[in-house]
Amino acid sequence: MEHKLSQSNSINLSSATDEALFVALKNGDSAALSVLFNRHGRLVYGLALKILADSQEAEDLTQEIFLTLWRKASSNPDCRFFVRYLVTVTRSRAIDKLRARTRQLKLVEKWGHTMTNEAAPEPTPVEQASFAERSGRIHDALAQLPEKQRQVIELAYNQGLSQSEIAQKIDIPLGTVKTCTRQGLLKLKRILLDSDLSIYE
Amino acid sequence: MNKSFDPEHIKNLAAGFVVDDLTPEEAQEFRLLLDEHPELIAEVDDLQEVLRQVLDGFTEVEAPAHLLPKILQQAENSTTQATVVKQMPLRWRRIAGSVAALFVVLLGVDYYRLRQNLSIVTAENQRLHQDFAQAQAVKNLLQNSQTRLFTFESVSSTNNSSGSIVINPEQQKAVMVFQNLPAPPPGHVYFLWTIVKNEKLPCGEVKPYSWGNASLELPFTPQMYQEFSHPQFSGLIVTLETNPNVSRPTGTVVMQSSQI
Numbered sequence: 001m002e003h004k005l006s007q008s009n010s011i012n013l014s015s016a017t018d019e020a021l022f023v024a025l026k027n028g029d030s031a032a033l034s035v036l037f038n039r040h041g042r043l044v045y046g047l048a049l050k051i052l053a054d055s056q057e058a059e060d061l062t063q064e065i066f067l068t069l070w071r072k073a074s075s076n077p078d079c080r081f082f083v084r085y086l087v088t089v090t091r092s093r094a095i096d097k098l099r100a101r102t103r104q105l106k107l108v109e110k111w112g113h114t115m116t117n118e119a120a121p122e123p124t125p126v127e128q129a130s131f132a133e134r135s136g137r138i139h140d141a142l143a144q145l146p147e148k149q150r151q152v153i154e155l156a157y158n159q160g161l162s163q164s165e166i167a168q169k170i171d172i173p174l175g176t177v178k179t180c181t182r183q184g185l186l187k188l189k190r191i192l193l194d195s196d197l198s199i200y201e
Numbered sequence: 202m203n204k205s206f207d208p209e210h211i212k213n214l215a216a217g218f219v220v221d222d223l224t225p226e227e228a229q230e231f232r233l234l235l236d237e238h239p240e241l242i243a244e245v246d247d248l249q250e251v252l253r254q255v256l257d258g259f260t261e262v263e264a265p266a267h268l269l270p271k272i273l274q275q276a277e278n279s280t281t282q283a284t285v286v287k288q289m290p291l292r293w294r295r296i297a298g299s300v301a302a303l304f305v306v307l308l309g310v311d312y313y314r315l316r317q318n319l320s321i322v323t324a325e326n327q328r329l330h331q332d333f334a335q336a337q338a339v340k341n342l343l344q345n346s347q348t349r350l351f352t353f354e355s356v357s358s359t360n361n362s363s364g365s366i367v368i369n370p371e372q373q374k375a376v377m378v379f380q381n382l383p384a385p386p387p388g389h390v391y392f393l394w395t396i397v398k399n400e401k402l403p404c405g406e407v408k409p410y411s412w413g414n415a416s417l418e419l420p421f422t423p424q425m426y427q428e429f430s431h432p433q434f435s436g437l438i439v440t441l442e443t444n445p446n447v448s449r450p451t452g453t454v455v456m457q458s459s460q461i
Contacts, residue, residue, distance in 0.1 A: 030273060030276055030277065033272070033273065033276055034269060034273060037264075037268075037269050037272060038269070041264035041268065041269065042257075042260060042262070042263055042264045043253060043256050043257065043260065044264070045262065045263075045264035045265070045268070046256065046257075046259070046260030046261075046262050046264075047256055047260070049262055050259065050260070053422070054420060054422060055265075056420070057420055059265060059268055062264060062268060062272075063268060063271060063272050063275070066272045066276075067272060067275055067276060067279070070272075070276040070279070071276075071279055081218075081219075081245055081246075081249060082249070083249040083250070083252060083253045084218070084219050084221065084245070084249050084252070087221075087252060087253075087256065088221040091221075099446070100403075100405075100445065100446045101403070101405060101420060101422075134254075134257050134258045134260075135258045135259070135261070137254075137258060138254060138255055138257070138258025138259065139258065142255075153255065154259075156220075157252075157255055157256055157259055158259040163222060178217065178222045181216075181220050181222060182213055182216035182217050182220065182222070183213075183216070185216045185219065185220060185248055185251060185252065186212055186213075186216050186248075188251050188254075188255065189247055189248055189251045192251055192254055193247060193250075193251070
């Protein structure tokens with residue numbers, strides 16, 4: 001397949017900010033889509049897989065989201081805050097798909113079964129080490145949060161539950177879930193950004 | 202202190218914005234704040250980075266390597282189609298009024314016919330590819346000892362549609378094959394249900410690439426397999442629904458399995 005940009009431009013794009021890439025995307029530059037996928041594809045696919053627990057469906061959803069980015073870049077102002085946009089859209093579409101598929105099944109029960117049976121490719125030793133490193137850093141940071149804040153963040157982003165499902169599961173009001181999520185994120189910011197383990201390394 | 206200028210309140214709004222749980226009023230307030238104080242973008246960026254880090258820490262998979270080429274191919278296809286649509290009026294405007302217009306029109310018609318023929322051949326080729334792929338999938342499933350087969354037929358005597366479902370728990374795959382199933386009326390969808398303990402549980406929309414004689418792969422989960430192999434499983438039905446997100450059957454039963 002022939003893409004619009006030369007290799008040198010692709011190299012320039014690879015160091016561009018998300019916002020610059022989004023501008024390139026608006027101009028129909030497919031190399032920007034490629035760089036965005038390399039940068040955020042794992043986040044979208046990983047989150048979709050967490051929620052849907054089905055590698056084929058997670059692939060389809062990832063494809064759908066990046067193609068929507070491509071097709072609607074010029075009319076989608078939400079993309080200015082890219083990570084937020086990708087996480088929001090992935091979570092909401094995955095949760096919608098899951099509800100449509102298994103409305104009457106027990107979500108948590110399903111979660112336990114399918115994640116262990118998921119036929120995702122085996123990670124390489126290097127990938128395993130990288131997962132362990134990333135995971136360790138986040139778990140250390142999460143461990144410093146108050147219990148409820150840690151719980152809601154794990155349930156929302158590690159188990160893919162919606163806020164109302166979290167409220168039901170740990171039996172707290174929806175407003176408290178929102179407060180805990182926001183306060184948890186702000187505390188994590190302090191821990192991660194202010195620590196020696198700079199996230200911009 | 203005015204609430205809008207309270208740093209804690211602004212941080213709280215920024216966090217709510219990043220995790221997408223602002224109320225419409227808060228969202229409006231935050232949009233205004235962002236316009237008036239562009240320096241807030243840095244706070245949002247930092248929080249986005251934290252969110253990305255959190256998800257990164259929870260994710261233990263890489264996106265499959267074949268996914269990017271697939272996306273780029275589709276993006277390229279959609280661009281090509283859009284370009285053709287955009288360029289056509291311009292081309293016709295240029296030739297309008299020209300002495301050679303008629304000749305060009307004739308060539309254009311000929312070209313259009315060729316394109317039509319090509320698209321028919323391409324569609325047919327694609328259909329054959331899909332048929333072949335599904336036949337291979339069914340063949341692979343049938344060769345496996347764990348595979349189970351259910352057949353079902355039309356409930357109406359005037360309709361001779363029929364079908365089968367082949368499932369394999371090891372591959373976590375299920376293929377539904379049917380014959381003479383007409384396309385649902387506009388605004389309707391076919392929906393497949395399992396019946397377990399007299400309760401009807403949704404399996405998903407019956408949505409093949411074509412109607413009549415075709416097949417589709419069902420998004421099959423271990424839970425669905427458990428339903429199929431449940432001691433109180435009593436069969437399958439296909440209903441005609443108006444809402445694709447339906448949680449219990451509300452429409453008419455179109456087909457039912459032979460076990461019912």
